[in-house]
Amino acid sequence: MELFSLEFVTALLTIVFIDLVLAGDNAIVIGLAARKLPREQQKKAIIWGTVGAVAIRAVATVLVVYLLKVPWLMVAGGVLLLWIAYKLLVDTDAHDDIQAGNTLWQSVRTIVIADAAMGVDNVIAVAGAGHGSILLVVLGLLISIPIVVWGSTLFIKLIGRFPWIVYVGSGVIAYTAAKMITHEKQLEQVFNASPAFEWAFMILVVIAVIVFGLRHNLRRAKAAQQLDNGRDSR
Template identity: 35%
Template sequence: MNLDWEALLKIVGIDIMLGVDNAVVIALACSALPHSMRGRAVMLGTAGAVLLRAILLVFAGYLMGISYVKLVAGAYLLYIGYQLLMDSDADPEVASHDTLLDAVKTIVVADFMMSLDNVLAVISAAQSAGAHSNAYAIAGIVISIPIIVFGAQGIMRLMDRFPVIIWLGAGLLGWVGAELMISDPLLANYLKGAQSSLGEYTHLSYKFAGFVAVIFSVIAARHMRGSA
C-alpha cells in the first residue's frame, strides 16, 4: 500500500505533544532511583506502557463512552502525583529491586490512564488512512517512543539540578487528572450548570484545582508527618 504521510505525520505530532505528560510521569517515577537503575526502569516501563497503549487502541472507542472510566482514571492520576511527590525525598541509595518494579508499575499504570484521551486523538488523526487506520496509529506511537524516552531522561537531569520541577511535574498530573475527570460523561450535566457561573473559565478552573490539590495535599501530609 502507499503510505499516507499526512496521517502518519499528524499521528506522530499528536503523540509527541501529548507525550510530554507521559515523559513527566516516567521522569517522576524514576527520579528516586539510583542513576544505574534509571535507564532500565525507563526502558521496561516504556515497553509495558506502549504495549498497553496498543491494546487500548482497539477498545478506546468503547471505553470512552462508559461512565466512571475517565472519572476513576483521573482520580488515580491525582493519587499518583501525590504519591510520587511524597516519595521524592526518599534516599535513592536505599532503592532495591522492589523499588525498580514499583517504578515500572507506576509508569505502565499512569501511562495507561493518561492514554485514554491520547489514544482517541491519535485514532481521529488516523481516520484518513481508512482501513489501515489502526496500523498507522500503532506505527505513529512506535515512532514517537524514542522521543518520549529521551524526553524523560532529559527531564530527569533537570530534576536533579532543579528539584522544583518535581513539584511542577506532580502538579501536572493533578492537572491532567482533573481534565480527565471533568470529561467523563457522568459529569456532563454538572459542568453545564457550573458554566453558568464560571463561564469560559470552567474547565481551566477545575484543571487548576487539580494542580493545586496535589501540591497542597503533599504539603499538608508532610507537615503532619513532621509534627507527629
C-alpha cells in the same frame, strides 16, 4: 479533534510532557536491570527492553482509551490520576526489588515486566490526555520511545537540579485528571452549563494537589532535619 489543530498539538505536547515526567521510574528500572551486563550488551538490553515495554504500554493505553468511554469510568480514571499526581510529588520508592539480569534476555525480560507493573500511571495519564484519540496516543508514545531510551536519565538529573519541574509535571497530570472528570458524559449538565465553574473546578484541583504535596514534603523535610539534629546532639 482536527489533525494538527492547536487543540491537537497542545494535547500531543501534554502527552509527551507527561511521559517525560513519569519516565524517571523507567530510567531507574532500565539502569538497574542492565547494570551487570557487559557494556556492549547494555545498549541492546536498553533498546529491546524499552521497545517491548512501550509496545505493551501502547496496547494497554489503547484499551484504556476505549474503556474510558464506559459511563463513569472517566471520573474513576480522573480520581485515580489525581492520586498519581500526588504520589509523584511524595513518592520515595527506592526500587530495591529490581534485580539485575546476568544475560541480555534476563535484563530485557526484567525491564519489560517491571515497566508493565509500574506503567499503570503512565497509561492512565496518556489515555486521559489523549481525549479519546488513538492517533494522539500512538503519536505520543512513538515520540516517547527515544525520550525514554536516551532522555530519561538526563531528565532525572534536571529534576534533581530543579525540583520545581516535578511540581509542574504533577500540576499537568492533575489538570488532565480534572479535565477527565469534567468530560464525563454523565456530568455534562453540571459542567457545560457554566464554563467558569468548569475552569474554577480544574484550577482548584491543580492547586489542591500541589499544596497537599508541598505540605507533605515540607513536613517530611522538617522531620528529617529534627532527626538529624537529634543524632548530632548525641
